[in-house]
Amino acid sequence: xxxxxxxxxxxxxxxxxxxxxADSVTDGAADIRSSLQYLxxxxxxxxxxxxxxxxxxxxxxxSLHNDKTSxxxxxxxxxxxxxxxxxxxxxxxxxxxxxFAEDYRTKVLQGEAGIExxxxxxxxxxxxIPGCSDLSFNKEQMLKEFLFTDPEITQLVKSGVxxxxxxxxxxxxxxxxxxxxxxxxxxxxxVLGMVKKSKYGEILKTELEGRRTTSQVKxxxxxxxxxxxxxxxxxxxxxxxxxxxxxxxxNVN
Amino acid sequence: MLSFLYARQSGxxxxxxLRRAESTRRVxxxxxxxNRDVDRIHGNGINTLDIEVIDxxxxxxxGSDGIIxxxxxxxxxxxxxxxxxxxxxxGRSSRHVHKFSVETVQWYPHDTGMFVSSSSDKTMKxxxxxxxxxxxxxxxxxxxxxxxxxPVARKHSLVAVGTKDPKVQLCDLKSGSRIHILQxxxxxxxxxxxxxxxxxILATASTDIRVRIWDVRRASxxxxxxxxxxxxxxxxxxxxxxxxxxxxxxxxxxTADGLHLLTTGTDDRMRLWNSGTGENTLxxxxxxxxxxxxxxxxxxxxxxxxxxxxxxxxxxxxxxGLHSGxxxxxxxxxxxxxxxxxxxxxxxxLYSGGKDCNILAWVPVLRQPxxxxxxxxxxRGGTQAAINPAFEDAWSSDVD
Numbered sequence: 001x002x003x004x005x006x007x008x009x010x011x012x013x014x015x016x017x018x019x020x021x022a023d024s025v026t027d028g029a030a031d032i033r034s035s036l037q038y039l040x041x042x043x044x045x046x047x048x049x050x051x052x053x054x055x056x057x058x059x060x061x062x063s064l065h066n067d068k069t070s071x072x073x074x075x076x077x078x079x080x081x082x083x084x085x086x087x088x089x090x091x092x093x094x095x096x097x098x099x100f101a102e103d104y105r106t107k108v109l110q111g112e113a114g115i116e117x118x119x120x121x122x123x124x125x126x127x128x129i130p131g132c133s134d135l136s137f138n139k140e141q142m143l144k145e146f147l148f149t150d151p152e153i154t155q156l157v158k159s160g161v162x163x164x165x166x167x168x169x170x171x172x173x174x175x176x177x178x179x180x181x182x183x184x185x186x187x188x189x190x191v192l193g194m195v196k197k198s199k200y201g202e203i204l205k206t207e208l209e210g211r212r213t214t215s216q217v218k219x220x221x222x223x224x225x226x227x228x229x230x231x232x233x234x235x236x237x238x239x240x241x242x243x244x245x246x247x248x249x250x251n252v253n
Numbered sequence: 254m255l256s257f258l259y260a261r262q263s264g265x266x267x268x269x270x271l272r273r274a275e276s277t278r279r280v281x282x283x284x285x286x287x288n289r290d291v292d293r294i295h296g297n298g299i300n301t302l303d304i305e306v307i308d309x310x311x312x313x314x315x316g317s318d319g320i321i322x323x324x325x326x327x328x329x330x331x332x333x334x335x336x337x338x339x340x341x342x343x344g345r346s347s348r349h350v351h352k353f354s355v356e357t358v359q360w361y362p363h364d365t366g367m368f369v370s371s372s373s374d375k376t377m378k379x380x381x382x383x384x385x386x387x388x389x390x391x392x393x394x395x396x397x398x399x400x401x402x403x404p405v406a407r408k409h410s411l412v413a414v415g416t417k418d419p420k421v422q423l424c425d426l427k428s429g430s431r432i433h434i435l436q437x438x439x440x441x442x443x444x445x446x447x448x449x450x451x452x453x454i455l456a457t458a459s460t461d462i463r464v465r466i467w468d469v470r471r472a473s474x475x476x477x478x479x480x481x482x483x484x485x486x487x488x489x490x491x492x493x494x495x496x497x498x499x500x501x502x503x504x505x506x507x508t509a510d511g512l513h514l515l516t517t518g519t520d521d522r523m524r525l526w527n528s529g530t531g532e533n534t535l536x537x538x539x540x541x542x543x544x545x546x547x548x549x550x551x552x553x554x555x556x557x558x559x560x561x562x563x564x565x566x567x568x569x570x571x572x573x574g575l576h577s578g579x580x581x582x583x584x585x586x587x588x589x590x591x592x593x594x595x596x597x598x599x600x601x602x603l604y605s606g607g608k609d610c611n612i613l614a615w616v617p618v619l620r621q622p623x624x625x626x627x628x629x630x631x632x633r634g635g636t637q638a639a640i641n642p643a644f645e646d647a648w649s650s651d652v653d
Binding site for chain 1: 499535536537538539540577578579
């Protein structure tokens with residue numbers, strides 16, 4: 001390797017490395033796909049009677065990998081390849097949901113079986129999955145590029161694949177995701193409340209995982225913990241006993 | 254370190270590479286130094302700091318009490334314990350002092366004979382440093398939030414002023430006129446910055462969540478608006494199209510070479526843009542806490558590789574790698590919110606001022622001879638015996 005190409009930063013230790021308990025932080029060659037699969041296993045399918053594909057939020061990946069920019073890049077690559085679909089959830093402009101394309105297709109078709117909108121939905125999925133990586137569509141795009149007619153668009157909205165954004169444009173969405181968002185927001189608030197109510201407003205991550213969940217929290221504890229860590233709603237501090245989650249003041253969602 | 258010196262001596266490396274390596278090492282070891290102090294003159298928070306570019310010796314500070322102070326940063330006493338003395342102040346006893354808080358101060362970019370200050374009393378004053386009297390005073394209709402003079406301009410001496418008015422005003426220091434107006438924003442202008450590369454490019458940030466880049470030689474409007482989604486209309490809700498942030502944009506900073514622009518907003522995000530095309534480079538810095546109602550003054554290091562961004566975050570200063578987006582460290586030392594910070598490129602020191610009326614100097618930690626070095630350049634674990642730093646190098650290892 002030519003001397004000129006060696007990075008100066010490599011010569012110096014960029015951070016003081018503390019000797020602390022090894023955590024779930026995987027660094028080095030970040031494999032996003034395996035992290036996504038791990039997070040999908042945390043999603044509780046039975047809760048929705050198997051009508052929803054496993055959904056993961058993009059910022060949950062930030063809690064597993066150090067470098068946010070490379071996580072974003074890899075997610076975009078997977079989207080370009082047509083393996084992953086990204087959705088804009090309504091409650092936060094920065095919260096994006098990720099679903100594997102195959103899971104999405106099976107669940108949507110399963111939900112549509114026997115209803116007359118099946119044909120339109122199939123046509124839409126065929127156009128969407130291989131090539132398109134948009135989050136929203138507007139009228140000209142639907143009419144000219146995808147060659148849908150107005151009644152067909154209404155059928156798509158009725159089936160839940162599109163939701164209204166404003167006059168003449170629609171977000172791509174997951175059918176039956178309303179319940180998911182409701183439980184998610186409630187669960188997030190409950191978990192944040194648990195952190196806040198602990199003594200000194202901080203709690204070890206392993207202790208929080210072991211706590212009994214209240215009736216408000218429908219998902220697995222680990223799912224919510226990855227969410228609040230990745231969205232930086234709590235401060236993560238590495239200690240000799242593991243990761244400590246400390247409540248950040250002024251951050252009630 | 255020894256390897257860098259030998260490489261420079263034998264011609265394997267460019268001379269500038271050794272300088273950059275040492276600057277980077279120094280910035281990575283910034284710490285609050287108990288030997289260095291800055292005189293405490295202000296009675297209320299400090300809003301702005303500026304170090305002059307010619308010598309790097311004098312620093313201006315402007316406070317919420319309307320006072321402007323000039324400090325001498327050079328250590329002429331032979332002792333390591335040094336307090337940066339305030340040489341002169343425009344205090345409350347002066348006839349020309351600003352009535353309300355001083356929002357921005359800046360030295361004249363070409364010499365220290367003059368400086369310009371703007372304040373919430375709706376004026377901008379051009380001061381003569383010798384006599385500490387204003388040579389010129391510009392009146393405006395609303396609070397003046399920020400102003401900036403181009404650091405590279407030789408052909409013009411325009412000062413860009415951002416006020417409560419959505420129109421950006423350009424004042425000419427040579428003639429005293431202020432007829433040039435840049436229209437396009439719809440909210441108060443919180444920050445203005447000239448490009449350090451071209452003397453006609455100006456960036457402005459406003460409460461209408463847009464950042465515009467202007468060429469002042471053109472008669473028509475702005476060159477372009479920065480768009481956080483890079484034209485990908487599908488990502489935003491339809492009102493948020495073509496916006497730089499999701500909240501008020503209150504901080505702007507060009508990198509030293511002028512090729513990139515950093516913006517911070519109250520949506521707790523910081524973004525890095527390519528200043529030539531306006532493209533969002535999508536470097537993800539994570540959550541950069543920002544609750545400032547008015548402008549936030551942050552700075553980028555110069556002469557290091559990789560460059561670092563110093564951003565005031567609550568009561569500490571966060572240091573991020575510029576292109577990697579990772580948080581290197583948080584500099585904690587202030588008792589209250591930090592409002593401004595300024596980097597001294599020659600000594601790699603950082604000065605920060607905040608609401609606790611203190612200016613803190615962050616100085617790189619020197620190599621201590623004979624003490625286990627685990628903060629400075631060491632690729633190995635910290636278990637080396639006390640080695641004379643002259644024999645340290647970056648490639649050999651004691652372990653095997």
